[in-house]
Amino acid sequence: MNKQVIFNLPVKNLDRSKAFFAALGFTFDAKYSSDNAAWMVIAPGSINAMLMTEPFFQSLIDKPLAQAREANEVIICLSCESRAEVDSLIAKAVANGARTPHPPEDHGFMYDQGFEDIDGHLWNLVWTAPQA
CATH class of the missing domain: 3.10.180.10 (2,3-Dihydroxybiphenyl 1,2-Dioxygenase, domain 1)
Structure with missing residues (x-):
């Protein structure tokens, strides 16, 4: 299925x-x-x-609607095909009004960064090395 x-x-x-x-x-x-x-x-x-x-x-x-700018219930995580894709999507998000709550994290085998969209929802973009 x-x-x-x-x-x-x-x-x-x-x-x-x-x-x-x-x-x-x-x-x-x-x-x-x-x-x-x-x-x-x-x-x-x-x-x-x-x-x-x-x-x-x-x-x-x-129930009452949560206001994502005040509290978060979830972080939406998307995998990316490369570090460059992570950086590119983050740059596009920021250029269009998003904010980044933390700097990129580089663990060697994994690279990620997140953004808060214009409604306050949190997104995390992650690349993992194929051999990891």
């Missing part, structure tokens, strides 16, 4: 969030999108995110 990872993220401004992630190279599938949500393709066929306006996201839950 082919499994996909699909996670939902509340966003304050859907168009602004779409522009931010498009600048990082992610694409969107209009077939699964609306005025309240956008299907973001991270890794075709395996990893996707549904960016949802905060009111729409709130309509699907029965």
Whole structure:
């Protein structure tokens, strides 16, 4: 059975969030999108995110909506094919309004750095040496 990872993220401004992630190279599938949500393709066929306006996201839950700039529940970690890809995606994220909560970490066999997107969600990008 082919499994996909699909996670939902509340966003304050859907168009602004779409522009931010498009600048990082992610694409969107209009077939699964609306005025309240956008299907973001991270890794075709395996990893996707549904960016949802905060009111729409709130309509699907029965608890208060966490404010990612104030507290975090999860760090979304994506693997990269090289150190250069980590650095490139971080640079694009920062150029489009993200912040980096810590400097890159180089462990020799593993290299990573994270960013906080424009809504406060934490992302970590990691490259691991093939022999590791």
